[in-house]
Amino acid sequence: MPVPPRPRIPLPDLPRPRAWMVLLGAMAAALPLATALPDGASHAVAAEPAVPVAPPSAPADRGPPPAPQPAADIRSQVVWRKSIAHGTPNDGWLEQGVVLPAEGPGFYTYDPLTQTPPNLPGRRTGTATLVREVIDLGGWWAAHHPAGPRLGVGDLSETSGGAFDLHVSHRNGTDVDIRLPRRDGVEGPASPLSYDRALTQELVDWWVARGALLVLYGPHLSLSGPAGEVEVWPNHDDHLHIRIPDPDGTGN
Numbered sequence: 476m477p478v479p480p481r482p483r484i485p486l487p488d489l490p491r492p493r494a495w496m497v498l499l500g501a502m503a504a505a506l507p508l509a510t511a512l513p514d515g516a517s518h519a520v521a522a523e524p525a526v527p528v529a530p531p532s533a534p535a536d537r538g539p540p541p542a543p544q545p546a547a548d549i550r551s552q553v554v555w556r557k558s559i560a561h562g563t564p565n566d567g568w569l570e571q572g573v574v575l576p577a578e579g580p581g582f583y584t585y586d587p588l589t590q591t592p593p594n595l596p597g598r599r600t601g602t603a604t605l606v607r608e609v610i611d612l613g614g615w616w617a618a619h620h621p622a623g624p625r626l627g628v629g630d631l632s633e634t635s636g637g638a639f640d641l642h643v644s645h646r647n648g649t650d651v652d653i654r655l656p657r658r659d660g661v662e663g664p665a666s667p668l669s670y671d672r673a674l675t676q677e678l679v680d681w682w683v684a685r686g687a688l689l690v691l692y693g694p695h696l697s698l699s700g701p702a703g704e705v706e707v708w709p710n711h712d713d714h715l716h717i718r719i720p721d722p723d724g725t726g727n
């Protein structure tokens with residue numbers, strides 16, 4: 476099934492130095508994974524816990540796949556509102572955010588603080604556009620990979636956006652983190668040793684086709700995409716960071 480294209484949108488301005496960047500260095504000891512994003516946003520992620528990695532030759536028995544659930548059904552469970560992404564991803568807030576369901580066709584959510592599903596509603600709130608995109612992604616993924624693994628969706632933004640513990644970006648409802656699919660099919664934390672390169676590249680390509688502003692991946696992963704849009708960034712070896720435009724709002 477081809478990915479429906481979206482109009483390409485110019486990248487945001489490139490970084491400008493900020494006072495917090497200096498502070499970030501001082502915070503490094505306490506929060507060693509904090510990093511600045513190339514557009515001036517910053518983002519920190521929870522360290523990946525030590526998880527035994529099953530060899531590719533021994534895929535886990537995850538049982539039968541969940542019964543198919545049409546994407547239309549999950550969309551009907553969402554309280555849709557006209558969201559407004561104010562300001563920028565690293566210095567903004569979210570008005571009338573929409574909560575992504577805890578799970579749906581092709582995806583589940585997880586709390587990056589505990590690395591376990593589901594994520595809290597207050598951590599999976601985004602613009603209506605972002606929530607719609609994630610649900611669409613899940614539906615597309617489920618159709619292409621009905622036996623799984625489903626995609627693990629981490630943080631979007633907090634209920635009203637703004638400062639968000641692990642992140643310096645993720646403030647206005649236009650950012651989302653997604654785990655790397657694993658070769659062994661386990662729906663859990665991934666690493667450069669356990670991720671499925673081909674599946675992860677599919678994920679990157681989907682977001683590029685949909686007009687994502689930014690897709691970040693870690694330096695120990697082997698992925699590709701248009702320069703300036705798909706970029707290597709430190710501390711993203713266990714997930715992708717995706718930023719989308721916000722055509723419905725005033726921000727971004």
Ligand SMILES: [Zn+2]
Pocket residue numbers: 518645650651652715716717
């Ligand atoms: Zn992120």
